Amino acid sequence: MATFEEFVKVAEISLKDKTSHKRMNEIIHIMREYHVMRGLTPEKAVEVLQALGPTYVKIGQLASNRSDLLPKAYCDAFEKLRDDVNPMPFDQVIEQIDRAYQASWHTVFASIDPEPLGAASIAQVHKAQLLDGTTVAVKVRRPGVAEDMAEDIMLMKHLLAVGEFASNAHRDILLSLEGFVEEIERTTANEVDFTHELGNLVRFHQEIADEKDVTSPVPYPAFSTESVLVMEFVQGTEIADTAALRDQGISVKRLAERVCQSYVTQVLDHGFFHADPHPGNILVRDGEVVWIDLGMVGSLTVSERMLVGKVFTAVATGNAYLLKEALMGLVRVRGPVDHGALLDSLGRLLVEYSTAEMKEINVGTVLTEVIEILRNQNLVMVSSVTMLARGFVTIEGVIAHLSPDTSVIEIVSKHVITQQADPQYLATKAFDLITSSAESVEALAKLPTQLSNTLEMIDRGQIKVNADVDVSSRILATIYASVGRLSLALLSAGLFLGSSILCTTHMEPQLLGVPLLGVLGYLGAFVLGAYTVFRIMVSRHRLLNNEEPR
Template sequence: MERALSILLFVPIVVVTVLAFAAVIRRLLGVRVGLVRALLAAVLAMLVTAPILSAFAPPDPATVSGGEAFLLAAASLVIAALLAMAALVVLEVLLPTGSLPGPVEAVRGARRRIERTRRYSTIVRIALRHGLGRFLRGRPQPGPTSAAARRRLARSLRSALDDGGVTFVKIGQLLSTRRDLLPAEFADELTALQDKATPVPWPEIEAVLAAELGRGVGEVFRDIDREPLAAASVAQVHTARLLDGTEVVVKVQRPGIARIVERDLDILLRLGDMLEERTSWGKAFGVRGLANGFAVALREELDFTIERDNLQAMAAALAGSPERGVRVPTAYPQLSSERVLVMDRRPGTPLGTAAPALARLDAGRRAEIAAGLLDSMLDQILTHGLFHVDLHPGNLLLDTDGSLSMLDLGSVGRIDAVTRAAIGRLLMAVGRGDSVTVTDALLQLLDRPGDVDERELQRVVGALIVRYAAPGSTVGVTAVTALLNTFAAHGLGVPPSVAAVFRAVTTLEGTLALVHPAFDLVGQARASAGRRIADTLTPDNLRDALEQELSTLLPMLRGLPRRLDRIGDAVENGRLRFNVRLFADDQDRRLVTGLLHQALLTVIGATAGVMAVLLLGTDGGPRLSTGVALFPLLGYGLLVVSAVLVLRVLVTVFRHT
């Protein structure tokens, strides 16, 4: 009974002692220490207290008075706390705070690692099942030598991407628009991913509809086609009629797709972080920002309320622009939710499968359709700052009269007025062949480092303009690659919003080539820029621009005399002062902080070395045991500390990178 009672009392005493040690250590260090580290240091202090006390105590404890016992115990506690604090400092040097996750993060991280491993295994099995295993060996493989072999490999690739899920389907959709990058057999086969993904069985779709609508499907729709009109990577579309007979399309999100997307995005974001940290081109391109932007866009596509709002905003933008023959569906907000979107049914055929309809049109009409689509995209980018970022052929419907309807506005690009103005100046300067203005516009669009060789950048940009912006040229993958290489060579980063514009233009180029293979994108863009310049020079537009500038300048001009009077009064009375923020720049602060740290480490290391020499040369002093004295032990310890600190400083001094 007494033994059990002593055990019950011992446990809370130990816990209280450890917590007390942890609180004292954190308080004495004066910095924020993690709870786990503080508890480990407290346990260390508690464990070494008894050996230290026994080392200080005389051979016969009976000769120690009460006051001496108290002093010995206090000294033991203080030394134990100092040892624990030193252990924390050493631990901070070896494993800085934040380098290891906490318990909760460790559990979550382990769970994510398990999911990633399963996902990797799934991807490998999919590749093996479709005969693509030989491409995973890390060695160059010979490509197909005949058109039939290319078609077979293209079908295998399309099936593997389809089975891989949303992320891989998105990759296939982007590749399907790059006919200048892929053989025709691959581009034709990957086009099926734009609206021909594997459909979800109707019972699963019906369950999603009932859950989102809050009532039975028959209470909302007079009838609905159980066979999907189109099946894409995120959702599939069914035709239906409302109770009043209105024809609509119902876009339903695939069940369980959100969890799959989050798992793939976790892999993508980790890959982006790794590339930006370990590669120079990854840092120059801002791969982490691009991956984050892609993740945000894909998450937006999973929320159909965002697409509903985008449809309404895009409809308003198109209504405020000249008629280009491009429209968007009208959404039904009262019947839409995060996973269901109801829209009116637009007539037409997906552009990716509209080759027979396009063949019936003459070359002039096809050129008009392509020009209208390009002008509409330029209106969206330059005038409204709201544009469709993924206009591949599967997201466009071609009507019999040649008009186009844009679909899938779950992810749109948005750019501010300053960026729009810079892009406009860029297009106008490209049309004139003005490399100086093009360079200035690019520097305003991109994230520039502290030092840029602008003259060299102007020469490189001028050469690119001559090569790719000449009449008859096409803005293909070679031009985009050359431009991105130029950005990387000069340390220019591409913000996500600007990257979305690049993506929209390159995707649109493949779509325009499908509508009209001989379409001159550069020439049409130059002509459109010329028309926009002429429109801005009309008397009404000039008057509006002047009014806007005056409305901006007038408040500043009104306050200018008052500010000048205050400055003059301060100068006259000797009260003029200048406030300068020292080290406001992060680089300056890091430089000064690094120098101070090196100087402090040097002083501490030298001081520790001098103290070590003095202690090692001192005779006498208390003894920890019959063969170990306190002063030599402390001296050797300080000598080790001095050596470590001096070596750290020398490594920093002699390191070249």
């Protein structure tokens, strides 16, 4: 039976959805026109997606990375959707630019090349010259694309809501599709608004500034709007054109290592990475790697970067426990989790890769398989890591084409080891350790009181258990004595830690250049520690001589 919540969800989407009926008719018409029911060749599938519009072109682009789900022929065909899209007429381009500036394009540009440099589902790029003669690239959004994509996404949401309401069968599939639609909605919302890409360009260019022979286009914020983006014109060789690169005297092996190292640095050092690193988005200009098209980027927090580093370390060392620990910090729980079965599945996955040489391990493939294992345990990976998995699948394809002997996992492992020796990383780890220690000490400090209260309640019969518990006075006395000594030990440890922190300061008054309060703290810690050890030895003596504990 459908729940009331599902009913409300369908009703809410139905009230918001004013266009699905019309759009559904358009989709059915296109399906009939291309005789979809008779079967689809990879080439015809590309034509159908192009006819359906930019949303479905975007789905095809994402699907081109899923060779684990689709036949290779279809993945190869969908690759064409990245750049091989029918361009819009030049007069439409001019109209869009004039509308964005609310003035003639002549107020900004001296000239615009009518022939596009590239055409994609959302926008196309033209070479142009500013009034001062600077050569730039101008990215212009297709008219109505934002509205069309919003309509398609609303239709998908409507169909999924109806599917959930109508049947509880295949609920896992519906949840996966719902997550996919949410991801499409989020990424397309950022891609159709060029102010997001402008911010990406500014940040990305700044963060890779220190990398040798790696750069990205310089943005021009003064001439950019929501639908027009102006950036440095980059003329170079596409990284997949290995013949042209070799003709230029470039070592493709060293180039592959540089590209891979740059991508790993983006992920683990900056936490801000190119989420669509296909060959068309990586150019080589005079031996320099240029990352272009920052419409899709991923972002990781500091803690997420550290957890991702643990995931890579666990995969490289075959440590299932470390892998599970790291993954649990990167997921959202959607239902009951069998932690034993999860650990077993992760262990079996790592065993499969343990027999392979490290250079044969594909990071993207491993991450994709891990995500599937988590999904089976009602765990959903955060979107940034899902995006990272797809990014690694793509970049490993680029690296494999350039230099099959170059191992991405080896470069990642070396980077993680180097990163762990970095002072900033050590400072972060030290802070985490201090925080965890403080929480542990606080919990331990509460333990004696909690244990004492629990024993009192047991003694008074206020706690009932499914057994006859007869706690003798001698046992209670022993427990109370042990709790007391544990408390003294904790106080001694707390005084020692506090005094150590005080001694790093310049607090007055001082004794021999050391804060007096710190010295007194050390003295108190020593006295308490010595007394605790003395009481333990006395208790041991009484126990051996069968005397009553005190």
